[in-house]
Amino acid sequence: MKMAKIVVIGGTGLIGSKVVKKLDAHGHEAVAASPNTGVDSVTGEGLADALHGADTVVDVSNSPSFAPEDVMEFFTTSTHNLVAAEKAAGVRHHVALTIVGTNRPQTIPYFAAKSAQEEIIRESGIGYSLVHATQFLEFGGSIADISTEGDTVRLPGALIQPIAAEDVSTAVARAAAGEPVGDIEIAGPEVFGMDGFVRRTLAFRKDPRTVVRDDTAPYYGAVIEERTLIPLEGVQIFSTRLDEWLPANPPRA
Template identity: 80%
Template sequence: MARIVVIGGTGLIGSKVVGKLADHGHDVVPASPASGVNTVTGEGVADVLVGADVVVDVSNSPSFEEHDVMVFFTTSTRNVLAAEREAGVRHHVALTIVGTNRPHDIPYFRAKTAQEELIRESGIGYSLVHATQFFEFLGSIADISTDGDTVTLPGALIQPMAAEDVATAVARAAAGEPAGDIEVGGPEQFGLDEFIRRGLAFHNDPRTVVRDDASPYYGAQIEKRTLIPADGAEIFATRLDEWLPLNPARR
């Protein structure tokens, strides 16, 4: 079995990935600032990668501000890749987003695209797991799109999935051989407005959701199909109506 270091291993996805890989007998090391590993400053990175066969990076920027998010993903990825070369790591797995390879003007997507380019050019075997939006983002999407009691969103399509399924996809990639680009998504397509409307209604949230195709998504205009996976993506089974009862609203 492989020795696998999970960068961001204590977060929403990372903790699930660590558990899944450990359950299958792998020697898994969660790494995060709390464990003394800071990929932006480089602190602890070389030490934690000693003896590692695979590195999984599911870390995320603490700030979504355009400059901050670009600095985070490019700096941390360069530091991790440099340490991987020294340690002889054979496989780099990173969680990224469906849509980064399509026309968009989303600052977060631009930062993830820059991260992907660094990984592709690193000379290290890689798997890039492009996931659709998580069901767990429902509340934050609603909140960032709220003015008073109204949530305004475009009808652009999404095909969201459960974080549990995202973690399964990442863990499978880590346990396998480098596979290049992988796309994964959920079983249902919704307009962004419909997705949020259904979630808020389930939790008796009084806000009204209004569709406006000219409204931004995280500060940017998006095309109708930017956020949905291409043909051939791996589709996971968890549906929104199965997920909602198990996940109380977080306000």
């Protein structure tokens, strides 16, 4: 017997597809909702039908553009639309994947948009769980790419505690299957300087680029402090380590 209907916004993406699979495996009726399935949280298309009879909505969607204005517009518009549709459908639990560090002093435009998303959810009156994750192990290549000049990758030594997407999806699925818990943080088991994390990732993949530590180098458009991206006491630690993750995860196309 199905235990609950759980709609996963962004359910065909990296995290969402894993969340749907895990929820299905535990007997829930997990519905993958995305533009690919005719559900668009930004325009509102298909939302009412998708949320009909739903107990929980999980939002793991992401902006197609990382330009500051675009990402703010995406998360605020999408979340307002979701909250309105959830109230109309009687949804009792809103789960959103967000980032460790959104509540710290920083000037990262993407984080500002996620913080705005969180505030809309907190003020919605709907029970919520906000899963704050550290950077994914999967992001090593993309962090390198946005920080490359010629054959040199310039990155700060700011600390990160990266987590595998598989572990993120486990945490999100657990939150979705449970009661609203407010804010939680999740992270991997190891702490790296950002430059060191990317250096090890590129070296394993035999990428010829040189990684240089430069504490004035921006991270997604902003200079960050040493501990901006590090979780606080009480964080839930998952077990996947970089050295075991790398051989099983070739670069994504």
